[in-house]
Amino acid sequence: MKLNFLSFLILLLIGCDEIGANxxxxxxxxxxxxxxxxxxxxxxxxxxxxxxxxFKVVNxxxxxxxxxxxxxxxxxxxxxxxxxxxxxxxxxKWYNLITEKQDDCQRYPKLNESRLIQSISGSFNEETGxxxxxxxxxxxxxxxxxxxxxxxxIQNKTFKDVFEYKFNxxxxxxxxxxxxxxxxxxxxxxxxxxFVLTN
Numbered sequence: 001m002k003l004n005f006l007s008f009l010i011l012l013l014i015g016c017d018e019i020g021a022n023x024x025x026x027x028x029x030x031x032x033x034x035x036x037x038x039x040x041x042x043x044x045x046x047x048x049x050x051x052x053x054x055f056k057v058v059n060x061x062x063x064x065x066x067x068x069x070x071x072x073x074x075x076x077x078x079x080x081x082x083x084x085x086x087x088x089x090x091x092x093k094w095y096n097l098i099t100e101k102q103d104d105c106q107r108y109p110k111l112n113e114s115r116l117i118q119s120i121s122g123s124f125n126e127e128t129g130x131x132x133x134x135x136x137x138x139x140x141x142x143x144x145x146x147x148x149x150x151x152x153x154i155q156n157k158t159f160k161d162v163f164e165y166k167f168n169x170x171x172x173x174x175x176x177x178x179x180x181x182x183x184x185x186x187x188x189x190x191x192x193x194x195f196v197l198t199n
Contacts, residue, residue, distance in 0.1 A: 021074060022063075022073070022074050022075045022076075022077055023066070023074075023075075023076050023077065024077050025076060025077065025078045025079065026079050027078075027079035027080070027081065030180065030181060031081075031181070032059075032081055032180070032181070033054075033057065033081065033083050033180075033181065033182070033183050034181045035054050035182075035183065036054065036057070037054050037055070037056060037057050038053065038054065039053070039054045040052070040054075040088060041053075041054065041085065041183070041184075041197060041199060042197070042198045042199050043186070043187070043195035043196060043197055043198065044155070044195060044196060044198050045155070045193045045194055045195045045196075046155075046193075047193075048195075050087070050195060051087070051088040051089075052085040052086060052087055052088065053085065053086055053087075053088050054083065054084070054085060055084045055085060055086045055095070056082075056083075056084040056095075056097055057081065057082070057083050057084070058081065058082040058083075058084075058097065058098055058099075058100055059079070059080075059081050059100070060079075060080050060081070060098070060099065060100040060101060060102060061077050061078065061079060061080070061100070061101060061102070062077070062078045062080055062102045062103065062104075063075040063077050063101075063102070063103040063104065064076045064077075064078065064103075065103075065104045070104050070105045071103060071104065071105045075103075075104075080102075082097075082098045083183055084097065085184070145163040145164060145178075146164055146165060146166045147163075147164040148161075148162070148163055148164070149161075149162040149163075149164065152164075152177065154177060154185065154186040154194065154196040155186070155194060155195075155196040157185075157197075157198075159177070159179055159182070159185050160179070161179055161180070162177050162178065162179055162185065163177070163178045163179070164176075164177055164178075165177075165178060171190075172189060172190060173187055173188070173189060173190070174187075174188045174189060174190045174192075175188040176188075182197060184197070185197045
């Protein structure tokens with residue numbers, strides 16, 4: 001009888017510890033970009049080529065309080081990845097970069113204004129999937145995809161699981177096309193020019 005009670009007590013304590021512990025939500029490897037810092041991404045249209053350097057890749061964690069109170073343990077902890085691109089011919093040397101640790105007191109990882117194209121790839125909410133924010137080089141932000149495609153052909157190149165984003169008030173960019181593993185695989189300018197990732 002004592003053994004049964006002791007076993008029950010141990011199981012109860014283990015259960016309580018599990019309930020109170022932080023819960024980690026790891027990003028699958030396939031959701032992380034396949035390129036590295038310093039890689040140059042080449043985009044081509046019918047008449048022009050543009051190049052962007054992967055300036056910085058930040059792999060971080062976002063802590064969301066399970067109590068509903070800002071900053072109070074226990075936490076759901078989510079992986080995220082932020083990829084910063086800059087035009088190869090950019091002369092700007094200093095940028096505001098997101099930190100690797102964020103929490104619910106900051107609501108979501110805040111993308112500071114900079115002349116970079118940025119994305120968050122990682123789930124803060126398992127029901128809504130990835131939360132992605134882009135800034136174009138004129139700092140126009142878009143938050144939600146307008147279309148999703150199982151496959152999409154851009155300039156004779158076919159990509160799988162593509163998210164389309166539209167810049168409603170963009171000064172240069174009209175649409176971008178994004179995949180988790182390759183980042184931004186194509187874009188369309190306001191003048192209709194369509195560029196596709198060639199590497």
